Amino acid sequence: MSTITGLTCRECGQEYPIAPLHVCETCFGPLEVVYDYDSIRQQLTREVIESRPRSLWRYRELLPVSGEPTVGLHSGFTPLVKADRLAAYFGVKELYVKDDSVNHPTFSYKDRVVSVAISKAMEFGFDTVSCASTGNLANSVSAHAARAGLRCFIFIPADLEQGKIIGSTIYGPRAVGIRGNYDDVNRLCSEIADKYGWAFVNINIRPYYTEGAKTYGFEIAEQLGWRLPQHVIVPTAGGTILPKVAKAFEELKKVGLIEGSVRPKIYTAQAAGCAPVIHALHKGSDLIVPVKPNTIAKSIAIGNPADGYYVLRAVRDSGGWGEAVTDAEIVEGIQILARTEGIFTEPAGGTTVAVTKKLIEQGRIPRNESIVICITGNGYKTIEAVVNDVESPFEINARLQEFDELYRSLAPTTTPALGASELH
Amino acid sequence: MSVRVRVPTPLRRFTGGAEEVSVAGTTIATLVEDLEKNHPGIKERICDDEGKIRRFVNIFVNGDDIRFLDNLETAIKDGDEVSIVPAIAGG
Numbered sequence: 001m002s003t004i005t006g007l008t009c010r011e012c013g014q015e016y017p018i019a020p021l022h023v024c025e026t027c028f029g030p031l032e033v034v035y036d037y038d039s040i041r042q043q044l045t046r047e048v049i050e051s052r053p054r055s056l057w058r059y060r061e062l063l064p065v066s067g068e069p070t071v072g073l074h075s076g077f078t079p080l081v082k083a084d085r086l087a088a089y090f091g092v093k094e095l096y097v098k099d100d101s102v103n104h105p106t107f108s109y110k111d112r113v114v115s116v117a118i119s120k121a122m123e124f125g126f127d128t129v130s131c132a133s134t135g136n137l138a139n140s141v142s143a144h145a146a147r148a149g150l151r152c153f154i155f156i157p158a159d160l161e162q163g164k165i166i167g168s169t170i171y172g173p174r175a176v177g178i179r180g181n182y183d184d185v186n187r188l189c190s191e192i193a194d195k196y197g198w199a200f201v202n203i204n205i206r207p208y209y210t211e212g213a214k215t216y217g218f219e220i221a222e223q224l225g226w227r228l229p230q231h232v233i234v235p236t237a238g239g240t241i242l243p244k245v246a247k248a249f250e251e252l253k254k255v256g257l258i259e260g261s262v263r264p265k266i267y268t269a270q271a272a273g274c275a276p277v278i279h280a281l282h283k284g285s286d287l288i289v290p291v292k293p294n295t296i297a298k299s300i301a302i303g304n305p306a307d308g309y310y311v312l313r314a315v316r317d318s319g320g321w322g323e324a325v326t327d328a329e330i331v332e333g334i335q336i337l338a339r340t341e342g343i344f345t346e347p348a349g350g351t352t353v354a355v356t357k358k359l360i361e362q363g364r365i366p367r368n369e370s371i372v373i374c375i376t377g378n379g380y381k382t383i384e385a386v387v388n389d390v391e392s393p394f395e396i397n398a399r400l401q402e403f404d405e406l407y408r409s410l411a412p413t414t415t416p417a418l419g420a421s422e423l424h
Numbered sequence: 425m426s427v428r429v430r431v432p433t434p435l436r437r438f439t440g441g442a443e444e445v446s447v448a449g450t451t452i453a454t455l456v457e458d459l460e461k462n463h464p465g466i467k468e469r470i471c472d473d474e475g476k477i478r479r480f481v482n483i484f485v486n487g488d489d490i491r492f493l494d495n496l497e498t499a500i501k502d503g504d505e506v507s508i509v510p511a512i513a514g515g
Contacts, residue, residue, distance in 0.1 A: 011479075023480065023510040025434045025437075025469075028470075028479075028481045028510050028511070030511070030513075110515075131515055132515050133515040134515060137515035182515070183489070187482070187487070187509050189512070190432065191507065194443070195443070202513040202514065202515045203512055203513075206512070206513045209513065210513060238514015238515065239513075239514060240514050290491050290492070292492070304511075305514065306480070306511035306512050306513050307511075309479060
């Protein structure tokens, strides 16, 4: 039974039917799905959720599909890792990593939003799906479209990492590299979407697409035993996921799945080379001034974040904060996570780890409260970012004596390094 | 003197369905006024009560966001191409 009743403008409240619409005709504000929460409260209990398969669709009453989901049946429900070695490194008591670097099938949080977007696009009867992407979204749209048997066009900046390009083209979409940055890709795609009538997951399917990001927050709560963490650090690019994680926590309370008064403080993480939201946050301004991105964290290099304003609002409403870190700190963040928890994330994740470190050192995040770090992408796609910062393998002949000599020349090491001084 | 303006779907009911219209103007501000003269009602969709560009509207001149130029005072010349584009989610 459908639990959605329509769309409404987030800015002026004008109502619209469930359709492939994304902006308000009156004020250009983004449209948001409206749910019948009374009905959801009746249907959806912890027992019902826990009896379902371990995918993001276990929360389907809180997602904007009308029938049975058709796409992404194995997406979501990624590990919430209790990160004790990273906690020791940071000097904090209770730390978790929500690890979407192993999301199915394309190793980023985008598998959540795309599962919902393409399920919805199929309900609407589209035969072609498309997206503007910094890489991860294109990977996910390409894979899900292949499995659903849909025609697929993806648009990406031409200078993306090789892993991000092949990670799309292997699935057989038509891929178009644009000479420019993501914001240029976006502008072009907005005009293509207007003209060609395809399901652009992050344009005309955006109200449904963004709802998929809530499942990241639902899972954190369920995996903590139906409770909320006190601090959550989320990377910000276009600004989809952070406000939706905040919304997820609120919805769980609204439909009675979570009790208690914990209001998680939410923190935004950006790269210093592309930090329009952090600039506004630190200035106390509501106005996001766009920037030209210049960072190795290409997946979050969005200089003109559509939902940046909502990130600011969610962060401020929660009592949280945010920071930006340099490319060097991002690489160090990637290494810290890899060497403490065995998780290899992309630069966006390195950004989140490094920002968490900074916020703890600043005293913004207290050391004795529960913390969740949101890891949204996988490092195997972006090896270019770290290739110059890791030790190259020693090369020897297959002779024991050569290894004996090599071993004697090496400094004694035991477990992977914990201290920052040992990272390099 | 004339400039081509690409019109996004939500605004096409003001342009009789046209995807592109020609307008006169020397800056984005005067261009918006000319748009309003020929297509009454379109200005309040683009600008807020104080006359500033709305939060979720992006305007580009030959592909450059006017916020990197001179905002409403950005100069335009014959043959320029102006796009009005709604904000888009990340990816």
